[in-house]
Amino acid sequence: MIKNIIFDFGDVFINLDKGIIFREMEKFGGSIDLTPEMIALNGIYEVGGISSEEFIAQLQSQYPKASAIEIENIWNSMLLDFPEERLEFIENLAKEGEYRLFLLSNTNDLHITHVAQKMGSDRYERFQKPFEKFYLSHEINLRKPNAEIYQFVLDENGLKAEETFFIDDTKENTDAAEKLGITCWNIQVGKEDIVQLKSKL
Known part of the structure; x- marks a missing residue:
């Protein structure tokens, strides 16, 4: 489960x-x-x-x-738009309270600063709020697909791999997580959308 x-x-x-x-x-x-x-x-x-x-x-x-x-x-310039329907989706998922939610991103200081500025402080805070923890690679000094980063998230939050679901657009990252017993969805960009999550669980 x-x-x-x-x-x-x-x-x-x-x-x-x-x-x-x-x-x-x-x-x-x-x-x-x-x-x-x-x-x-x-x-x-x-x-x-x-x-x-x-x-x-x-x-x-x-x-x-x-x-x-x-x-x-x-x-x-690689950072484009953040569709409102995705933001509303994660907010609603958090309100339902059925799952513990975490963000785990390979990113860097320039990109996340730019994202926060582009989204505006209110909208960026809305995005952060649904997540119990917001893990950014440059802050925790670990990056995907190294097994250590997944183990770090599991250990720090007392999560069991078999009770955890991970979504990433890079197959190398989901393959690495699966080796630890985590169930994964390698989302196909342009063909699938995160708002379809419940059909994958």
Whole structure:
């Protein structure tokens, strides 16, 4: 019996355009593909291993034609809209009180700051309120799909894996959670929506 639900954030609640960064950086001599250096740098930044200033400075060394503000704007441009029906869905789910709700997101300081500004303080607080805990990778120094991050959430909240349901748009992340005994929904972006959750439980 499912008692706990853990939600991803990007492409589950907020829509993303993950490819826009590479399309835009190409204008400054960047690659349209995800380079090993970019993967490594993003991984370090997502667990709070470097500051936003250091992150931008390292990107500037790769794309010297771009200014710091241009890089920041491009980096944040992948964050699109947050449909109201999804916000109302999570609020209503919390009001029903049937499940313990948690957010678990691989994100970084620049992105979450931008999201909060874009949503406005009232709407962002509305989003945070339904969740018992709001776990962001750069704050807890752990990231998906490493098993440690799922175990951390389970242990800190006294959750049993077999009573826990996890939703994420990245198959690598749901595969890792399933190995711990967590039931998962690898949501198909553009084909499925989080508002359909109850049909998956």
